[in-house]
Amino acid sequence: MRGDAVIYQIYPRSFFDKNGDGIGDVAGMVAKLDHLAWLGVDALWTSPTYPSPNVDWGYDVADHRAVHPELGTLDDLDTLIAEAEKRGIEVWLDLVPNHTSDRHEWFSERPEYYVWSKTIPNDWKSIFTKGSAWQWHARRRRYYLHQFAPQQPDLDWWNTDVRAEFEHIIRFWLDRGVSGFRIDVAHGLVKDRELRDGVEHMRGRPEVHDVYRSWQQIAREYDPKPTLMGETVVKLEQMFAYYQGLDLAQNFDFCTAAFELDELRPLVEKTMHGLPPGAIPTWFGSNHDHSRLATRWGAGDERRARAALFLVLTLPGVAILYQGDEIALEDGDVPENRVLDVADPSRDPERTPLPWTRSGEEWREPWLPLGDTRRNVEEQRAETSSTLHYVRDLIRARRELGDGYETLPSPRGVWAYRRGAKTCVLNMTPRRATYDGTRLDPWEGVIV
Ligand code: GLC
Ligand code: CA
Numbered sequence: 001m002r003g004d005a006v007i008y009q010i011y012p013r014s015f016f017d018k019n020g021d022g023i024g025d026v027a028g029m030v031a032k033l034d035h036l037a038w039l040g041v042d043a044l045w046t047s048p049t050y051p052s053p054n055v056d057w058g059y060d061v062a063d064h065r066a067v068h069p070e071l072g073t074l075d076d077l078d079t080l081i082a083e084a085e086k087r088g089i090e091v092w093l094d095l096v097p098n099h100t101s102d103r104h105e106w107f108s109e110r111p112e113y114y115v116w117s118k119t120i121p122n123d124w125k126s127i128f129t130k131g132s133a134w135q136w137h138a139r140r141r142r143y144y145l146h147q148f149a150p151q152q153p154d155l156d157w158w159n160t161d162v163r164a165e166f167e168h169i170i171r172f173w174l175d176r177g178v179s180g181f182r183i184d185v186a187h188g189l190v191k192d193r194e195l196r197d198g199v200e201h202m203r204g205r206p207e208v209h210d211v212y213r214s215w216q217q218i219a220r221e222y223d224p225k226p227t228l229m230g231e232t233v234v235k236l237e238q239m240f241a242y243y244q245g246l247d248l249a250q251n252f253d254f255c256t257a258a259f260e261l262d263e264l265r266p267l268v269e270k271t272m273h274g275l276p277p278g279a280i281p282t283w284f285g286s287n288h289d290h291s292r293l294a295t296r297w298g299a300g301d302e303r304r305a306r307a308a309l310f311l312v313l314t315l316p317g318v319a320i321l322y323q324g325d326e327i328a329l330e331d332g333d334v335p336e337n338r339v340l341d342v343a344d345p346s347r348d349p350e351r352t353p354l355p356w357t358r359s360g361e362e363w364r365e366p367w368l369p370l371g372d373t374r375r376n377v378e379e380q381r382a383e384t385s386s387t388l389h390y391v392r393d394l395i396r397a398r399r400e401l402g403d404g405y406e407t408l409p410s411p412r413g414v415w416a417y418r419r420g421a422k423t424c425v426l427n428m429t430p431r432r433a434t435y436d437g438t439r440l441d442p443w444e445g446v447i448v
Contacts, residue, residue, distance in 0.1 A: 001090065001180065001227040001247070003280050005042040006313070006395055007320045009182075011288045012046055012071055013057065013367055014353040015323055022365045024353070026072035030080050033087055035377070039326060039388075040395035043090035045182045045229075047288055049077065050096075053103050055151040056128075056342055057351075058094075059184060060101035064169045081177040090179035092227065097166050097211075098185040099152040106165075107153055113165075115145035115156045121195040124202045126150070128342050133202070147188060147202065149342050157190045157211060170218055179226050186212075186230030186242065186249075204234055212245025229282070236270060243279040248318055251282050255290060259297035259308060261415055261428040265407065268315060268417075272405045281317035285309075286325050292350050294328040294375075302328050303443040306390055307426060310445030313394040314424045315417075316405050321391070323354050327380050328387040332371030340368060397447055410435055423448050 016028030026049060036044060048058030051068045058068070067074050081091045100106060106113045117134065120143055124133040127148055134143040135150045145154040155162050170181070190208040192201035212228060219226045229248035232239050242249035251271060257263045271281050285293030285308050293312075298305030305328040312319045332352025339346045353366045355373040363370050380386035402420010410416040413429035416436075424447050427433045427440035434440065438448055 001224075001318075002042060003317065004398060004401070005318050006040065006398075007043045007045050007092070007229075007318060008036060008039070008041040009287060009320060009322045010044055010046040011323055011351055012049055014351055016354070016356065017363060017366070020364060021070075022363065023070050023367050025070070026067060026076040026080055030076070030083050033080075033083050033089065035381075036089060037087040039392050041089065041321070043092055043180065043227075044084065045092040045180070045320075046094065048094045048096060048184075053101055053151065055101070055149050057340070059096055060099075060103075060149070060152050061096045062101040062103045063105075064096075065172050078176060085177065090227075091177070092180035092182055092229070093173055093178050094184055095166075095170070095181040096184040097155065097157075098188045099146065099148060099154045102151045102153055110161075111140060113155055113159060113162050114153045115191060115195075116140070116142045117145075117195065118142055122197045122201070124195075124197075124199065128344075130344075145191070147185070154191070155189070157208075158193060163211065163214070167214070167218060170215060174218070174222050174226055179224070181226070181228055182250075183212075183228060183230045183246070185233075186246065187232050187234050187238075204238055206241070209241065209244045212242070214245075216245050216247075236267070236274065240274045240276060240279075243276050248280060248282050250284065250320070255284055255287070259299075259304065259428075261413060264311070265415055268405065269407060272316075281315070282320060283312045283315045283317065284320035284322065285312055286322035286350065287320075288322070288351055289347055290350060292322065292329060292331050293325055295331040295349075298328060298330070300330070301443070302387060303441075306387060307428065307443040307445055309387070309391055310394065310424075310426055311415075313391070313398050314401065314419065314445070314447065316401070316403065316419060319398070322350075326388050326391040327355075327375045327377060329354065329375055330372065332369060334369055338369055401447070414440065 013024045015024040016032050017024050018027035049067050049071050050061045051063045051066050052058045052060050084091050120134045126133040146152050188203045190205045227247045230242050230246045232242050232249040233252050236253040239249045293308045294305040297308040331349035334348040341347045352368045352371045353363050355376040356362045357378045358373050358376050360370045360373045380388035401422050406418040408416040414433050414435050415426045417424050425435045426445040430442045
């Protein structure tokens with residue numbers, strides 16, 4: 001992976017539906033590879049494509065070595081990897097090692113892979129039910145742990161057989177040509193051995209780094225070395241430690257910050273100062289769990305969405321775009337009777353289908369309602385002043401930026417930073433501004 005890679009996150013069910021059943025599929029990803037190559041991304045990371053009862057839309061994995069029949073076949077995935085490679089695009093999968101589906105055969109045949117207790121041992125809460133994270137299992141007459149839905153039992157990472165299983169799974173995919181993994185709940189795998197009270201004993205334990213160090217050893221056997229990127233939902237101060245084993249740790253404090261100069265600039269500075277030498281930062285403003293950047297940061301104003309994209313794409317390191325960011329797609333409207341997510345509040349608004357055309361005809365009857373199609377790929381590709389072209393141009397321009405980051409003095413509301421021989425200037429206000437003789441429109445970013 002190049003140090004300034006642009007990673008494009010695909011949410012498969014909502015990306016592109018090739019066979020017309022209302023569900024995006026792997027063949028749909030293949031069909032749009034030319035478009036992604038045109039955009040200039042280096043890698044695509046797809047959210048889970050494994051067989052799953054879809055309690056948590058793929059994040060409840062029932063078989064780690066296969067493809068969900070609704071999304072395609074293993075052959076389709078092999079085709080995706082091969083076709084992407086021809087275009088210089090890496091394929092990264094989503095690895096879900098914290099838990100499985102309760103329909104995974106391990107849950108019935110290898111119960112020792114999971115975390116059990118005769119009584120409810122502590123105060124740990126489920127993120128989805130908000131009640132106890134311990135669920136009574138009538139047949140086994142014990143409680144099992146689930147940080148997420150009760151249908152997502154947590155694996156026991158103190159069990160060396162569990163570790164061995166995942167090493168096999170990782171090799172299985174790397175042998176097929178996968179170039180990287182986004183690791184789901186990377187901060188959560190290892191639980192306190194004594195199951196002590198306190199959320200800090202359920203997640204964020206330091207022993208997890210050993211797991212990633214061992215995966216890194218496997219990755220080093222491959223050439224080019226695949227990339228390991230963690231979903232590290234931790235405070236920035238804790239995030240840095242994940243670089244012991246991982247290549248990339250997702251910067252969630254950045255993603256969840258308000259789009260304000262006084263909040264973001266110190267955060268970027270703290271990130272750059274805190275990273276171990278040589279570590280590559282990550283920047284993103286959307287994913288399938290968070291309101292899209294055009295809605296949250298853009299607040300309905302496309303100029304603001306572009307300012308956010310400017311930032312994500314001109315800071316040093318890796319930029320991650322979530323499908324739709326490139327057209328400043330906003331969250332969709334999902335009426336109560338169409339809600340499919342287990343989480344409350346529902347994450348469906350950021351998971352609605354990607355509009356490829358204004359008529360939306362490519363979606364017919366999509367699994368989640370198609371939102372506003374006024375921002376769509378077809379029209380933005382035809383219009384050189386569109387956000388899609390803006391993103392494409394920025395992806396090209398970022399290749400010319402130098403190393404490092406240095407905040408430069410600037411007038412109020414303007415953010416200026418040095419990137420080697422270039423300077424990036426971003427007007428973070430709804431008013432016109434000037435920086436060193438350069439005139440900036442509201443929310444405008446320029447590279448000088
Ligand atoms: C991660 C995923 C999220 C999922 C959860 C449980 O946070 O991004 O979508 O619900 O893990 O697997
Ligand atoms: Ca389909």
